[in-house]
Each structure stands twice: as structure tokens, then as C-alpha cells.
Amino acid sequence: MIDFSSYPLGTKLYLVNRLVQIDGRGPAEPLVNTRGADGLLTTTGTQLLRFDIDSDPPTPDLSRVPATLRALPPINLAEVVRTRKWRFDRENSVWTVNDQIFEVDKPVAFPKRGTTEIWVLQGSDDWHHPVHIHFEEGRILSRNGKPPPPHEAGRKDVYVVHPLEEVRVFIRFRDFLGKYMMHCHNLVHEDHAMMIRWDIVP
Ligand SMILES: [Cu+2]
Incomplete structure (x- = not known):
């Protein structure tokens, strides 16, 4: 679930990949996650997916993640x-x-x-x-x-x-x-x- 309610209409949001990988040894993280003096990332990464905040829902969305989630099935080691x-x-x-x-x-x-x-x-x-x-x-x-x-x-x-x-x-x-x-x-x-x-x- 993604809550977009704090973004004004017309906003375009991008899901980006900042972990460029150029060989099989792992991501080249320092190349792309460098931060400037202001603490912000100096690169934006590769854009993968765009979300357009283009309309409000027809009725207010009141759904919420419940405070308590469904209980997990018990782990019973005696079953092993x-x-x-x-x-x-x-x-x-x-x-x-x-x-x-x-x-x-x-x-x-x-x-x-x-x-x-x-x-x-x-x-x-x-x-x-x-x-x-x-x-x-x-x-x-x-x-x-x-x-x-x-x-x-x-x-x-x-x-x-x-x-x-x-x-x-x-x-x-x-x-x-x-x-x-x-x-x-x-x-x-x-x-x-x-x-x-x-x-x-x-
Ligand atoms: Cu493996």
C-alpha cells in the first residue's frame, strides 16, 4: 500500500534504481549513492516506473493498516x-x-x-x-x-x-x-x- 495523499495533484513520482551493477561481483554503490554537502543524493538513478498523482479518489479512502496483524501460525518443534x-x-x-x-x-x-x-x-x-x-x-x-x-x-x-x-x-x-x-x-x-x-x- 502506498499513501500518495500528501502529494499535490499533478505530481509525478519516480521509482528509481540507484544500485547500478556493472559486473557480477555486486552493486557499484559508491558510484551512484554519493551525497553532496547538503546531504542530498548527487544522482537520481535510473527511472523505472512513474506514478502520476492525477486525481483524488471518488470517495475518501479510509483504509488503514490495522494496529494488530493476523497472528502467525505457531512454531511447534515437537512436529519436526x-x-x-x-x-x-x-x-x-x-x-x-x-x-x-x-x-x-x-x-x-x-x-x-x-x-x-x-x-x-x-x-x-x-x-x-x-x-x-x-x-x-x-x-x-x-x-x-x-x-x-x-x-x-x-x-x-x-x-x-x-x-x-x-x-x-x-x-x-x-x-x-x-x-x-x-x-x-x-x-x-x-x-x-x-x-x-x-x-x-x-
Ligand atoms: Cu547464490
């Missing part, structure tokens, strides 16, 4: 039937999960429908791996042994794994059988071939 470890690494110029590259016809885990597991995501090199576990939401139990910060304490399906870090994820396989993926969301890593197939079985 299995713990699996996944190590994200770089070997022989490819990106691996548990020393393997992706093979679509070779599922490597078979959690049972209706069960709960802990998946331990380990970063073993000097890269960040945003790990996307398809289909099911999970909850971070700990990041290097410490509880997650508030912004990571809710429902998630992508888990950032920092270098040499261990992230423990509580995940339920609730509803459907089938073939699913887990992959690094750095697409260069995913394509070379940091991805696994896992199947939910009866």
Missing part, C-alpha cells in the same frame, strides 16, 4: 520429523548445493505430505545466496544461532544466506504432492546450477 542440511558452495567454476549441480530428473529430498522439517541452509563461500524454497512458506528459527530480526520473523519463502552463515528454517509440507524446486535467486548462480528438485510424497 527430520532435519536436512543444504550447503551452498562454488566448486570447479559452477555453483553447487551439497556438492551437486542441478539435474531435473534427480530429486534429492522426499519430504512426506503432512509433516514438518527443519531445513538448514549453509553458506560455505564468500557469496550471498538468497535461497528460494518453492511452494511452501517457512519461518526462520535462527541465523547463526541467533533469533531472526523482526523483519525476518514472519512468513518467508526466500532466505538470505550470508557467507559462512547457517540459517535454520521451520517448514511444513501441508497440502499437495508433487515436484518442487529450491534454488539460489542470484540468477547467475541458479543457471550454473545452484538448484535442486525435491518432491513431496504420500
